[in-house]
Amino acid sequence: MLRQISLIGLLGGALPSAAAAEPADSAPTAATAPTAPTAPPSAPTELELDRQHAQPIKRPARVPLLLAESAAVLIPPMIYYWSNTSLQREDWELRWDWESWITKLTSLRALALDTGYWDANAIRHPIAGALAFQVARANGYGAATSTVIDLLSAASWEYVVEFKERVSVNDLVTNSLAGILLGEPLFQLGQMADRRDASWARSALGWVVSPVHRLHAAAGYSSWRAPVSAWSRFDFSAGGRLVDQGARPYSEATLELDLELVRERRYGAEGQGAVWLRSGAWSHVQAEVRLAADGASRVWLRSATHYAGRYWRALAPGGDVEDAPGEGGAGVVGADQFLGVAGGMDYESRRVGDEWDHALVFNVAGPRLALGSWRGGRRWFWEVGAYADVAMVRAHVFGPVSPFAPVPQNSVLQVRGYYYATGASLMSRLRLVAPPWYADVDARAHALWSIDGFDRVELDGADGDPHDVTDQRVAVRAALGVGPWWSDVRFELALDTSLRRGAWDGLERETAEIDAGVNVVVGF
Known part of the structure; x- marks a missing residue:
């Protein structure tokens, strides 16, 4: 079963603007006209405020990095799963043969609500779902696309890693919902750690709730613009x-x-x-x-x-x-x-x-x-x-x-x-x-x-x-x-x-x- 906790964030910065003013005591010449008083800066317009929102940087989707990080999420629990077969045998009802695969891919008989332990189904699977979701978010994908990627990650576990088991509908649902309902708010909160004015406490919290994106930012691979x-x-x-x-x-x-x-x-x-x-x-x-x-x-x-x-x-x-x-x-x-x-x-x-x-x-x-x-x-x-x-x-x-x-x-x-x-x-x-x-x-x-x-x-x-x-x-x-x-x-x-x-x-x-x-x- 899946065991991992980590989650994601975002990088910050803004470009200052400057304006030069002519000295007050300089006399106008034939080539220059008197300078009008500089108007006080106005509040940002609604359109300007809208443009300042954090958005993914427009660059090609980092598919290779996404695949590598998604595999990194699955490999440790896969090693644990196949290193403890005595704990898994009670759920083995299928085989790696054509008949089992036909059943698993085409028949509702292969779908079930499993009998897993509480810690596995209600703790480790939500954590894994949130992590898979945030891997996609850290690579610049939106919430909807990240949910689809999260579901595909869970399906690859159910159909490939646990090929001897029937497909656990509860695991597919849990992983996918935990991604958007837990992974997304933690991703949003973790972005505050990337602000230049973030306190040491918020910065430390960012590494706890958003480590994947924080690692991306530290390596110079941020897929997100500066947060407002x-x-x-x-x-x-x-x-x-x-x-x-x-x-x-x-x-x-x-x-x-x-x-x-x-x-x-x-x-x-x-x-x-x-x-x-x-x-x-x-x-x-x-x-x-x-x-x-x-x-x-x-x-x-x-x-x-x-x-x-x-x-x-x-x-x-x-x-x-x-x-x-x-x-x-x-x-x-x-x-x-x-x-x-x-x-x-x-x-x-x-x-x-x-x-x-x-x-x-x-x-x-x-x-x-x-x-x-x-x-x-x-x-x-x-x-x-x-x-x-x-x-x-x-x-x-x-x-x-x-x-x-x-x-x-x-x-x-x-x-x-x-x-x-x-x-x-x-x-x-x-x-x-x-x-x-x-x-x-x-x-x-x-x-x-x-x-x-x-x-x-x-x-x-x-x-x-x-x-x-x-x-x-x-x-x-x-x-x-x-x-x-x-x-x-x-x-x-x-x-x-x-x-x-x-x-x-x-x-x-x-x-x-x-x-x-x-x-x-x-x-x-």
Whole structure:
């Protein structure tokens, strides 16, 4: 299976312009006329702003380098796969012969939802998909073309490397969706590291989330023009929580990143009008790790991006002349809004009592509306979205011990305790900034239904092949912080609540938790 983490970025620079003026005390001659006073520089026009956007450099596509880097993504896991055949034999159902290839290429009987381990299907495959996508992006291809390249890379693994196995539909879907929904926002965020004014922290982060393109830039092979100014908010926080899951409360340490970027020069800038935002221009990534006394207790990653959208603004001069740290919007008052088609990814592994609850939800597509109000350094921002989902989720209804025999391997739920699902999600977020005060409330709800009838050995709902399993997840995060105008540091009170519910064949199970604590947040 695939094991790798790395992601991509972009290079920056701009050409200054200069104008020469005749000395004020020079007398006019017959050959020269008096020089008119130089007009003050005007603000960039809408067309000039549009031309300043980061775009691929116009040069032939670097196909040889793309192929070499794509192979570099596949070769290490391929070596691992064929060096550990004892772990793979349970999935071998085909051979390298004409009959197997005819079946694999022409028959739906070769397609299945596999019974792989959670770590392989929900962690390594998304990472591999994001990396393959970003290899294409680093070589100058757009998001749509990179998604196709990502899918072809996943298909080459399924059809060639794993030629003895049936084609895992879940792997093809996971790799392709992780590319656009995780790889794209990380690619956009990583480009900030290439700016000349990037802080050391942003530069270091760029190597973590965008190493392929950063390597390209360091070698002088950048396929992208210099990035323009963008509104961004990069926060790192550390703190502690007191957790109550219905038994004895316990404490956790938390580390979190909250990275948001709008790559549009008009965002929060004086002026009015509307503009189409390029795909991926609005990116948001959050990640958290929690540690309890006996080890890791939570790993959480959430990303958001958009496919297409329209941004409107009506912002006039006024208000405070200084930015709120990390927020921007100095000297403008008014309102703006965004409406578009967006997507995202939400991953969580959470220890709940004696078990681990797992969920990987891809928000494939759906409408997203964002409204904002600017009052100088003070502002509020509200967004709401609804999405169609595909997911992998541990069946909460069965608890820590599955009631099904683990062999023979019929379905992933029977063998591994999780299942493949379709679903729907709702989200809403409100952010208030009124220095020295900050507030943020985020609420999300997922409803998931099992995908039935495509198991590795389909038994049509008989023993060992449970159908009609459902899960619901609701999570609310709230924070209230205070920090001075001149500092990028603030202190927060944080509250997290979550509800998990599962059902199957008349059985129901529900658990809840509430966490409260403090954070120190540092903007960078």
